[in-house]
Amino acid sequence: MTYSTSSENRLFALLEAATKKLEENTRLGKLLAELRSEIEVLDPESARSAEELEEISDRIATAMMLLDDAFTDMKKEG
Amino acid sequence: MKSANKVFGFIPTMTNIEFLSWATKHNGNLRKMSGDYQVSRQAIEQYAKRNPGFSPALKAVRTAARAALAAAKLEDELLTRTVEAIEAAYDGARCPRNTLFPREYWDLCGEIFVEIAKPELEACRVGKEFSSAIASEYIEKLYADYMRNGDRDGQPIMLSPLDLVIQLLGNFDTTRLLVFWQSCHASTRFGRRSGEKGSFDLSRVDHSKSKSLLNAAMQDPNKNRGEAQHRFQKCKGKAMKSAMADHQRAKQSAAATEELIQRAVDDIGQREWQVLIAQPAAKQCAPLWVAAIVANRPYRCKYPISEYHLVPADEQGRIVLQHRSAATNEVEIAADLQASIQANRRHKYALLRENPRLAQLELAASLGVWLLYHRHFVKHDATCRADRSILDGVRDTMLVLTLYPEKIPPQLESVLTQFLAIDEAPLHVTDDTSALTGLMCGGRWIDMPLPIRIVTSTIADTIPKDFVDPLVEHRTKVSDIRAKAIARIDEKFAVLMSALAA
Numbered sequence: 001m002t003y004s005t006s007s008e009n010r011l012f013a014l015l016e017a018a019t020k021k022l023e024e025n026t027r028l029g030k031l032l033a034e035l036r037s038e039i040e041v042l043d044p045e046s047a048r049s050a051e052e053l054e055e056i057s058d059r060i061a062t063a064m065m066l067l068d069d070a071f072t073d074m075k076k077e078g
Numbered sequence: 079m080k081s082a083n084k085v086f087g088f089i090p091t092m093t094n095i096e097f098l099s100w101a102t103k104h105n106g107n108l109r110k111m112s113g114d115y116q117v118s119r120q121a122i123e124q125y126a127k128r129n130p131g132f133s134p135a136l137k138a139v140r141t142a143a144r145a146a147l148a149a150a151k152l153e154d155e156l157l158t159r160t161v162e163a164i165e166a167a168y169d170g171a172r173c174p175r176n177t178l179f180p181r182e183y184w185d186l187c188g189e190i191f192v193e194i195a196k197p198e199l200e201a202c203r204v205g206k207e208f209s210s211a212i213a214s215e216y217i218e219k220l221y222a223d224y225m226r227n228g229d230r231d232g233q234p235i236m237l238s239p240l241d242l243v244i245q246l247l248g249n250f251d252t253t254r255l256l257v258f259w260q261s262c263h264a265s266t267r268f269g270r271r272s273g274e275k276g277s278f279d280l281s282r283v284d285h286s287k288s289k290s291l292l293n294a295a296m297q298d299p300n301k302n303r304g305e306a307q308h309r310f311q312k313c314k315g316k317a318m319k320s321a322m323a324d325h326q327r328a329k330q331s332a333a334a335t336e337e338l339i340q341r342a343v344d345d346i347g348q349r350e351w352q353v354l355i356a357q358p359a360a361k362q363c364a365p366l367w368v369a370a371i372v373a374n375r376p377y378r379c380k381y382p383i384s385e386y387h388l389v390p391a392d393e394q395g396r397i398v399l400q401h402r403s404a405a406t407n408e409v410e411i412a413a414d415l416q417a418s419i420q421a422n423r424r425h426k427y428a429l430l431r432e433n434p435r436l437a438q439l440e441l442a443a444s445l446g447v448w449l450l451y452h453r454h455f456v457k458h459d460a461t462c463r464a465d466r467s468i469l470d471g472v473r474d475t476m477l478v479l480t481l482y483p484e485k486i487p488p489q490l491e492s493v494l495t496q497f498l499a500i501d502e503a504p505l506h507v508t509d510d511t512s513a514l515t516g517l518m519c520g521g522r523w524i525d526m527p528l529p530i531r532i533v534t535s536t537i538a539d540t541i542p543k544d545f546v547d548p549l550v551e552h553r554t555k556v557s558d559i560r561a562k563a564i565a566r567i568d569e570k571f572a573v574l575m576s577a578l579a580a
């Protein structure tokens with residue numbers, strides 16, 4: 001089977017876009033897994049003071065902020 | 079002849095950095111170092127002497143190791159003491175182990191102490207350096223001592239930390255303060271939590287700086303060899319000197335105690351000294367204390383020491399010298415004690431009126447003190463043992479309230495104010511509850527099961543039964559946030575997976 005040069009270029013461009021998307025999704029997947037494991041480790045039941053609870057709460061909020069940022073970036077990049 | 083420097087193996091040629099890391103690896107311990115190359119200890123010493131800069135480096139490493147060991151020992155001791163005291167006071171793992179009262183309360187006590195005792199602190203030449211953070215450490219330590227030792231009959235002293243501050247201010251104890259101050263300097267690190275604002279951390283002192291220079295010099299020498307060598311050269315001079323100076327200081331302060339005792343022995347003679355420390359009152363305190371008393375004895379030149387005997391001076395088990403001719407007037411002593419309780423009470427009330435937050439914290443602290451005191455009392459008094467069940471039912475709530483003063487309900491506030499001496503009402507010793515009030519202000523223990531029962535049941539009745547621990551509320555809230563966050567991540571993950579599948 002033969003392809004014209006323009007078809008080849010289009011195919012390569014599509015392949016490249018698909019690879020990029022896959023990479024992006026894999027990166028996001030990794031980030032999600034990391035954030036989840038980080039939040040799972042934080043155990044409010046073991047906190048012995050209000051300060052420790054505040055710290056846990058702050059860390060969860062930071063994780064959520066990272067999550068939102070990552071998805072906003074993804075949307076921007078289409 | 080057998081050579082003292084007999085070498086079995088050999089030490090390879092080393093750069094100064096390599097030598098330093100070798101010495102640091104073994105904390106400068108020659109015996110351990112000798113094992114690495116099968117050489118004698120003397121051979122290492124000679125090797126260090128032959129190479130310029132190696133000997134001082136070895137010394138600095140050994141000094142740093144000794145200082146670190148001393149600091150670790152001190153921290154261990156402090157931790158053990160605190161845990162012991164708290165465990166003795168509270169019974170069970172559910173109780174907070176880190177502190178008896180809120181940190182803010184100790185800090186306020188420290189500030190009050192430094193502010194009021196400024197002239198005395200300046201007279202001891204520790205004025206500016208004795209910050210409120212150090213003062214709060216000092217008060218915390220004394221309070222832990224009181225909790226552990228009680229008064230001279232082993233009874234706990236019913237004082238809140240603020241009461242203790244007031245007593246200390248009324249009877250400024252230079253010797254004790256200086257002994258504490260020396261102990262701060264003898265250690266490399268003295269702080270309740272490292273890095274905490276205002277905690278007294280002697281890592282700021284020169285020798286620890288030198289330690290960090292040494293560490294910097296050893297950090298990855300291959301990566302930045304020039305910088306490491308430069309720092310090593312720099313630390314060889316300045317840091318080494320300060321490390322040695324600090325070591326000397328530590329040695330001197332340890333020697334100061336011995337020196338004071340030796341001075342006392344020289345002053346009154348070995349025989350008199352032995353007689354003095356064998357007296358029952360002297361056995362309750364450290365020889366250093368007796369030495370300080372000897373040094374400051376009244377009519378030093380007029381009467382020989384054998385004409386004095388040691389007598390307990392107050393509830394804290396302190397002792398003083400009393401001349402044999404002095405007749406003890408019990409009535410006078412009782413009146414003095416009463417007057418000092420009244421004065422302390424007025425002083426305390428004035429402080430509380432000036433600072434509403436302190437008043438709130440003091441209410442909570444009084445509740446904690448009551449809990450400690452009651453726990454001890456029911457153990458020793460059968461008539462009050464029945465109270466134990468009353469108090470046990472509300473003990474957890476009381477513990478929480480000591481840490482959250484703002485949660486104390488108004489009706490409990492008035493009960494505490496009335497019973498636990500936080501008002502201006504005059505003191506009548508004839509009235510049982512007022513006598514108890516006096517006790518809370520630092521009075522002498524007297525047998526009074528009745529008022530203790532009254533106060534216990536009133537406090538227990540006033541504590542709200544539906545009280546929810548704010549920490550539990552907070553914990554539930556954070557657990558909810560956590561669960562929601564995990565759910566949200568899972569949701570996003572599902573979206574991502576479906577995108578990947580498409």
